[in-house]
Amino acid sequence: MKILPRAKMPHFKTFTTQKFAARAQSARVRAAFRLRQTAAAVCLAAAAMLWANPPSLLAQQTAAARQEAPVVDKISYKFEGPKNVSESAVNVHVRLRSGMKFDQKALDQSIRSLYNTGLYEFVEAHRALSNDGKKIDISFTIVPKYRVASVVFKGNKEYSANRLKGQVSTYAGSTLSEIDVKRDADKLREFYQKKGYSLAKVGYSIERNDENGVGAVIFEIDEGQDVKIMQIRFTGDKNAEETYGFWGRISKMLFGEDDPSKIDSIKLASEMKTDTWIPIISHLTDNGRFKEDELQEDIEKLRKFYRNHGYLDVVIDESKIKFEFPDSDEPGDMDIIIDVQPNKQYFVGDIKIKGNKIFTTDHLMYLTNDRYGFRKGDVFSPARVDEVIENLRTFYGEFGYIDTIVRALRRPNVETGNIDLTIDIIESGKYYLESINIQGNTKTKSDVILRELALAPGDVFDLYRMKISEQRLKETRFFDEVTLSPESTNIPKRRDLRIVLKEGRTGNLIFGAGFSTIESLVATVEVTQSNFDYENYDSLFQGAGQKFRLRGTIGLESNQVILSFEEPWLFNRQLGYGIDLYRTDTGYYSDYYSEVRLGALNYLRKRIYELVEARLAYKIELVDIYDVKNNAPYVIKDESGSRSISQVSLTFLRDDRDSYMMPTRGTRFELVQDLAGGPFLGQTNLYRIEARAGWWIPTFDFGKQVFSIVGRAGTVMGYGGKEVPFFEKCFLGGGYNMRGFKYRKVGPIDPATEEPLGGNSFGFVAVEYSIELFNPVRFAVFYDWGFVNENDWDWDPSNYNSDFGIGLRILLMGAPMRIDLGFPLKTGEYNDDGMQFNFSFGTVF
Structure with missing residues (x-):
């Protein structure tokens, strides 16, 4: 297309519709004629070229051009700088050889390959053509990089060189890069700071050997003082300015009155990962050391905590945080002072609901106020608002209205100073489940997944049951990630359920x-x-x-x-x-004998009602009492040797605790009945019944305080003229129940040897109150009460024993540690052994 200069552009004219159409048709005709002319010209030109240069001639010219490429005569290498690379190491990457036709592309690839090794600072190729143009010499100029001869750490005392080598990327034999060495020095400094050495300094030096082309990297470390946090204080908020020591914190948690709307220093400290130094415990948990990255995260947690207590305009200026070292004799002891300006506290004003047609406003207000506990006059919490909105959306989803949108419109009320809330609902239609699509189950079978679902095709698409299904799949612990979501279909009012999984290590x-x-x-x-x-x-x-x-x-x-x-x-x-x-x-049962049990247990279990599970089991067992001492009580001597037990058991269990290791809420009830011998044969005839129960009740939010009570009672009896062997009797005492007494020392005891003999009936109750000092350490006070009586069905508690004590519960490396000091209160004639220390710990590594 030819574009005319602006001066020569034609003037636009106004046309009627008919004239414009006629001109357009004429233009199309002329354009088509010019296109045919152009095509004809191209064809003629191509024909002329083929006539002048037929294909055979073109091929001959191409071959001739190839024959004219010079032949590589000599390839030489010139090294500058460190001499730590041989010619053969370079020659491997060169794609040209003497006698080959020279190819510029192969030469470029050779240079690129040498650079890609990362071993060279500079690579250049010089070409020299002979006078007749038939031969060419190639000379490479190469500047190798220095190599790392060794990596040395100086000044490190707390951590070994092997530990520090894992933090850096520089290693012996690698190419030497000062940029990488500087980055490694920064990594080491960050490593020390994360470990609590906030004053650590890390420098580096490089000792080069030009003759050998190597360099020794030396990291110079000044670990500085291990900074321990002695106090965390808060200023600016009068409610949080009072500080509490270790025992003061425990006293406040135990006996202080808790107002959820009020803030104090204990509540603020419990939100922070940064904590104060506690001897012994801090060595185990690594808490109490100053870590800058943790403190920055904690400041954001504090802001969120204040906002969720109604202080929406809270200001915590990081530049105003002070670090003080009050004790000159202990330069590593530090106090942290955090300035908090809470400003105005906001409350919930008027609550309105609009847009709802399916459910009445009264019913939705009932859900909001009563079921979800969100009312006018409450402290305004953004987290609580989000929770209520999600609950209302789930409520609609229970009935299949899964696309319903629920929004919270917040409006400050200038007159009252509160935050008025309008819940805006955009209702959707009702949906049903069409099909289930599973993705990501690379090893778990589909039927294993489907059996955990609370939804099936054809059901109303219930968001609540979808969440239950998601939780069930997570509880299998087969998957690292589980996501369930509705998926659109082409069928009206139908949705698919999409399950996306990521297999985990099982x-x-x-x-x-x-x-x-x-x-x-x-x-x-x-x-x-x-x-x-x-x-x-x-x-x-x-x-x-x-x-x-x-x-x-x-x-x-x-x-x-x-x-x-x-x-x-x-x-x-x-x-x-x-x-x-x-x-x-x-x-460990006794100093007078040892015991071996060899057996097989088969069982069937089934959930019979909600969380209630029944278990029917059969056990065949051989018990061998051996290594019996000569001075052992006669009841033990009489049982020396082997005895078989053929036993059927029926157990009912209900357990809804939130954790098996350290529960903080929930209940556990268990009823066990055992019948051995008789129609099931074996050498032991006994009937046993035992009930076990436990309650864990959270009391106050601060310190995550938990009250628990655990009880057990049971009896065992022989029948058919046979007595219950001593190793099947009931025992109490030790770190697992009566913590103020030695192992198995509660109940009947042989007067001559003071050996526990056990009884046929027992009762036991343990009451415990625990407080989280900091994650993962809990402080506990406890009281134990129990008795063991000689006869079956004997519930006379007159010979009871009791104790009290204190302890620590620590979840360390995924395993629980229990440390208890038990003090007996009411003892018997043979079990007054004073204070008992009980320690148990198990871990994996």
């Missing part, structure tokens, strides 16, 4: 160690697979949701081997079947 090989004042030192090796499949060897026996465990322990006082398998869905029904094969060798 198998473990564990090497562990544990210690307690009862069992002494124990080493453990354990192989577990919680998503086992005995049929699927292609996937390494994974994917069917079965449970497998092989465990072996060896210790100073006990040994154990146990093999367990469970199929939780027998015959595709919610019926579990399991088998345990075991051998235990125990020596």
Whole structure:
């Protein structure tokens, strides 16, 4: 297209519709004629070129051009700088050889390959053509990089060189880059700061050897003083200015009155990961050291905490945080002073609901005020508002209105000073579940996933049941990530359920160690697979949701081997079947004998109502009492040797605790009945019934205080003219129940040897109140009460024993540690042994 200069552009004219159409048609005709002319000209030109240069001639010209390329004669290498690279190491990357036709592309690739090794600072190729143009010489100029000969750490005392080498990328044999060395020095400084050495300084130096082309990297470390936080104080907010020491904090938590709307220094400290130094405990948990990154995160947590208590305009200026070192004799002891300006506290004003048609305003207000506990006059909390909005959206979703939008419109009320809230609802239609799409289950079978769902195709698409299904899949612990969401379809009022999973590690090989004042030192090796499949060897026996465990322990006082398998869905029904094969060798029960148990346990279990589970089991066991001392009580001597037990058990269990290791809420009820001998044969005839119950009740939010009460009662009796053997009797005492008494020392005791003999009836109650000092340490006070009577069905508590004490509960490396000091209150004639120290700990590594 030819574009005319502006001066020569034609003037626009106004046309009628007919004239414009005629001109357009004429223009199209002329354009088509010019296109045909152009095409004809191109064809003629192509024909002329083919006539003048036929294909055979063109091929000959191309071949001739190739024959004219010079031949590589000599390739030489010139090294400048450090001499730490041989010619052969360079020659490997050069794609030209003497006698080859020279190819510029191959030369470029050779230079690129040399640079890609990262071993060279500079690479250049010089070309020299012979006078006749038939030969060419190539000369490479190469400047190698220095290599790292060694990496040395100086000044490090707290951490070894091997530990520090794991923090840097520079290593012996790597290319030397001062930029990388500087980055490594920064990494080391960050490492020390995260470990609490905020005053640490890290420099570096490089000692180069020009002759060998190597350099020694030296990191010079000044660890500085280990900064321990002695106090965290708050200024600006009068409610939080009062500070409490260790025991003052405990006293405040135990006996102080808690107002959820009020803020004090204990509540603020509990929101922070940064904590004060506590001797011994801080060495175990690494708390109490100053870490700058943690403090920055804590400041944001404090702002959020204040806002959720109605202080929407809170100001915590990081530039005003002070660090003081009050004790010149202890330069590492530091106080942190945080300035907080809470400003005005806001409350909830008028609450209105609009846009609702499906459900009445009165019903939605009832849900908001009563069920969700959000009322006018409450402290305004953004987190509580979000929670109410999500609850209302879930409420609509329970009935299939899954696309309903619920929004909170906040408006400050100038007259009252409160925040008025309008809940705006945009209702959707009702949806049903069409199909279920599962993604990401690379090893877990689809039926294992589907059986955990509370929704099925054809059901009303219930968001609440969708969340339950999501929680069930998470509780299987087969997956690292579980996401359930509605998915659009082409069918009106129908949605698919999309399940996106990321498979997790379900198998473990564990090497562990544990210690307690009862069992002494124990080493453990354990192989577990919680998503086992005995049929699927292609996937390494994974994917069917079965449970497998092989465990072996060896210790100073006990040994154990146990093999367990469970199929939780027998015959595709919610019926579990399991088998345990075991051998235990125990020596800590008594100084007068040792005991070995060899047995097999088969069981069926089924959830019969909501959280209530029933379990029917059969056990065949051989008990061997050996290594009996000559001065042992006669009841022990009489049982020396082996005895078989053939026993059927029926157990009912209900457990809704939030944690098995350290529960803070929930209940656990269990009723156990055992019948051995009689129609089931064996050498032991007994009937046992035992009830166990526990309640864990959270009391106050600050300190996450928990009150718990645990009780047990049971009796065992022989029948058919046979007595209950002593090793099947009831015992109390020790770190697992009566903590103020020695192991098994509550109940009937042989007067001559003071050996516990056990009884046929017992009752036990433990009351405990615990407070989280900081994560993961809890302080506990407890009271234990219990009795063991000689006869069956004897519930006379007159010979009870009792104790009280204090303790610590620490979740360390995924395993619980319990430290208790128990003081007996009411004792018997043979068990007044004074204060008892009980310690138990198990971990994996």
